[in-house]
Amino acid sequence: MNATPLLELKDVHTHIGAYHILHGVDLAVAPSAVTMLLGRNGAGKTTTLRTIMSLWRASQGQVCFEGVPVGGPGTRSSPPDMARLGLAYVPENMGIFADLSVKENMLLAARQAKRENQLDTARLEWIFGFFPALKKFWLYPAGKLSGGQKQMLAVARAIIEPRRLLLIDEPSKGLAPAIIQNMIEAFIELKQASTTILLVEQNFNFARQVGDHVAIMDNGRVVHAGGMQELADDDALQTRLLGLSLGSHQ
Template identity: 70%
Template structure:
């Protein structure tokens, strides 16, 4: 039986005067790729930021491997093996690709201290990271920046990778490369939680799916079942995909 690495139970989040999450229940099975889908404004990004402690849940419980992390700050959550790639990617534009990677490798003070085998594995996943190793990160294309953002997140082993809209604004060829890379990451044993708008991306990668609307999870199940049911797609997302 698959165990859940991450669970949210009845999670509410307020941002100032605004009540954004209204009792979110979410399960992220260990070793699988879980998609979080929904219309714009449904609460997907707020859910990710609440998991990471960037916004504090006002009620409910968030557990990672059975440990309640709801009261932990972001650095401590990251220290438990969680990596987060925000929608804006968060790269340091004035630093080189190499310097961005070194900053993300918290246990390394010099390039030589980064696990060489792991770095070569990352280069195979994202060849652009190696190709532009000494280039300023701000000069990369959108797809190359996204590859760098994910590469930084996995420069050290992670138990859980959380990524917000990895395919947003990318050309189809780059999206296919990203799908292949995430497939390899999943095969390596990394548990992944993705917010995604591209349904083809979601259908090809996802094991499980949760659909949000108005700050709640309104559907959860196998990605395969949602992909094969156009009526359910229309009901949940407003159109057949």
């Protein structure tokens, strides 16, 4: 990874109550690329995303954005501060507002728009091209969408406006294969438009198609970092680090 990282974690430790979850995470996220964060369940991937967003505070180490410390002891960044820096977070539980319509959810996520006619129409139609169900159910309560449609809405909310960095936790979860492929194409177009993405994903075929770089976590640490293609081409490395082979997840 030759580019200066947009985001960098340096020896980050995170405690949640009495539990020490992250044990010195070192992670660099290159600009205008997709970095995959992989690892077994419980490895610390979600905690890493939440620590970056200041939802949980690092007890040791630094989270730096464009070289400036924004997380860790001595910093006071909050989730709204991170959003103002241009970060958007899609949690695994999606975080949508069930009682509001799809339209209202999108408007809440669009900081530059208070009414529908203020939304970027071209960008909205671009999103609808990948997730046509959102256009069909534009006025429906989000709580009445299927699980896969809610997942589409969660991702669409994050990309309704250009962001500097997207943090997305398992976006393909619950989606039909055709919609997963649409999401892959959306992420590829986003990085072509210089969006930086840090993506947690269990679908390894998805990871191989989208990822430029990869970091693998185990027991609260990054135990491997490199190119996604290098990992995809090395069955022995996959088995050693992940306990499985990407080739078995076509």
